[in-house]
Amino acid sequence: xxxxxxxxxxxxxxxxxxxxxxxxxxxxxxxxxxxxxxxxxxxxxxxxxxxxxxxxxxxxxxxxxxxxxxxxxxxxxxxxxxxxxxxxxxxxxxxxxxxxxxxxxxxxxxxxxxxxxxxxxxxxxxxxxxxxxxxxxxxxxxxxxxxxxxxxxxxxxxxxxxxxxxxxxxxxxxxxxxxxxxxxxxxxxxxxxxxxxxxxxxxxxxxxxxxxxxxxxxxxxxxxxx
Numbered sequence: 001x002x003x004x005x006x007x008x009x010x011x012x013x014x015x016x017x018x019x020x021x022x023x024x025x026x027x028x029x030x031x032x033x034x035x036x037x038x039x040x041x042x043x044x045x046x047x048x049x050x051x052x053x054x055x056x057x058x059x060x061x062x063x064x065x066x067x068x069x070x071x072x073x074x075x076x077x078x079x080x081x082x083x084x085x086x087x088x089x090x091x092x093x094x095x096x097x098x099x100x101x102x103x104x105x106x107x108x109x110x111x112x113x114x115x116x117x118x119x120x121x122x123x124x125x126x127x128x129x130x131x132x133x134x135x136x137x138x139x140x141x142x143x144x145x146x147x148x149x150x151x152x153x154x155x156x157x158x159x160x161x162x163x164x165x166x167x168x169x170x171x172x173x174x175x176x177x178x179x180x181x182x183x184x185x186x187x188x189x190x191x192x193x194x195x196x197x198x199x200x201x202x203x204x205x206x207x208x209x210x211x212x213x214x215x216x217x218x219x220x221x222x223x224x225x226x
Contacts, residue, residue, distance in 0.1 A: 019095060019123050026087040027127060033080035034132060038139040040073040045147070084128065092124045111192030119185050173224045177217060184213035 020027060047062070047069045054062030096117050103113045141163075149156045187209050194206040 015123055023091045030084055030087050037076045037080055042143045088128045096120050112189050114192055115189040173220050177220045180213055180216045
């Protein structure tokens, strides 16, 4: 069972790699803007402290730095949001167009192609939302550790020790999630056929299966949160 889950996880990553290679320029630009935005956000407490210290001494250089940091964060964040929508909608349009044409040329049934065209949105969502959440978490951890190291280096080392088993457990849960997600996608590909059949038994079984897979994914997410 472990080997099967690992194989599915490897297979799940392949379309993501292909999607990134096909769209590496817009993805690189949006992630560059996102990283600059996060760095500017991390700099806020430091710049705020400099501004306060300066005002205590009746100096306004720090306040000017704070205003500059805030305006830069607003500008980069706004530019990133404006570009994100255009970039990811274009990526999805190109991806789903090529997928539908390629699958139909290969003689794949309409119901399967329709399901896969909907599921292709998940690949784009991974880059648009989920990967950014990973970046945010990393910046949050780095920022917290950077502030802690000023006060107590031993505490930072203890946090590093705690982080190691968390990474190990998260990887295990991620592999299991890939397996459940693959099974969920396989089930979704049958949805049009089940609806065309229209019989109560198969329809009930289909949506019951979807419910069980979604609950399992939610449970894995809850355990990862814990």
